[in-house]
Amino acid sequence: MRNDEALTVDEVAEILQVSRNTVYALKSRGELASFKVGRKLRFSYTDVQAYIAKSKTSREPEVVPVKQGGRFVICGQDVILDVLSNYVTQAGVECLRSYIGSYDALTALYKDDVQVASAHLWDSATGEYNVPFVQKLLPSTPAVVVNLTYRTQGLYVAKGNPLDLHAWEDLGEQGVRLINREKGAGSRVLLDESLRAHGINPYKIEGYGDEVQSHIAVASMVARGRADVAVGSEKIARQVKGIDFVPLKKERYDLVFKQSAFETPGIKAMLGILESGLLREEFASLGGYDTSDMGRIMWMG
Structure with a gap:
């Protein structure tokens, strides 16, 4: 996803995992910048990520x-x-x-x-x-x-799973590009703990250090071909076109x-x-x- 990409209200709601009304409220309170394309309300990907980063560090x-x-x-x-x-x-x-x-x-x-x-x-x-x-x-x-x-966690892969990724061990294969969640996210902890359990050095995985801050964002990166795989929940995979989901773990x-x-x-x-x-x-x-x-x-x- 490009930093200058214009996002709809629905796309922002998915990224933040909030309702449409919450997005409008954030816009009205001046907490999330927006702009108009014709009569359509739009948000920049950069501004959305800045809001996420601010919400992670700010304390009211x-x-x-x-x-x-x-x-x-x-x-x-x-x-x-x-x-x-x-x-x-x-x-x-x-x-x-x-x-x-x-x-x-x-x-x-x-x-x-x-x-x-x-x-x-x-x-x-x-x-x-x-x-x-x-x-x-x-x-x-x-x-x-x-x-x-309970939710199911697993791998987001391109439609048809062209690299045949089915297990944690497959992430260590040469040439597999990962897009990661931020440190502290449940999906990131699951990835790190699973790699450790299988003896895989995460820093040898291409893209391990590339982070975004929501399930919808990593799924979108895979759908756009900017990464081969990401870890996330099944329900988001149903909402993003162009990806398949490989279930790996039922989480509580x-x-x-x-x-x-x-x-x-x-x-x-x-x-x-x-x-x-x-x-x-x-x-x-x-x-x-x-x-x-x-x-x-x-x-x-």
Whole structure:
């Protein structure tokens, strides 16, 4: 994707993993630059990436922990979190969104910059999702891990899979060009842990150091022939023309919050929504989501 490429509202929504209304709101608040082509609203790829980078590093000083009377912030990039946050707001709790990856989300939770972090971080040493990272990144902090959904992670490849890429080991083949996610993203951690488990030196893979910051962006790079392969989720592969998807791993996508927040209005509203079945029914029919364990407590410690 070229830095000067004009993007539609729908394309920006896919890159940010937010709703169309959220894109318009960002534009109205002056947080995301835009321009007109005729009567059509457009955004530059460079401006979108700049917004993503800013959202990863900025900390709004007015956002304080719920226990101190501040607003309720859910952190993560999947569109399911936008819908969940809307339900929480409808339940009477002002809910904000922060669009940073899993590793940074847990760090933000530890610092009380957000109240809920989403995570899909696989630990190759234990074979577990999320809990080992929660224990490391929230030291001496009692936390709760609640399942949101399961998704399938795998390889984005060109239509027809011309390089015959079917396993992690194939990424180490000479001439295979990778486009990578940013450090701390769940897909990046899965790639790094899988390469380590198979004894593959990542720095010998062409393109390993080339990073973009969303599933839709890496899928688009493969579709445009600017990379041969990328790691991402199945549901995005269904939305991007010109690529095939090679499933490799079913991942667990969880919500994490501190035990001390269990009785706060935001957490109570969120858990009530997960238990109600509204979100489960809405996303079970979309494809790419397994909501069978939604709302189940996976770990407390």
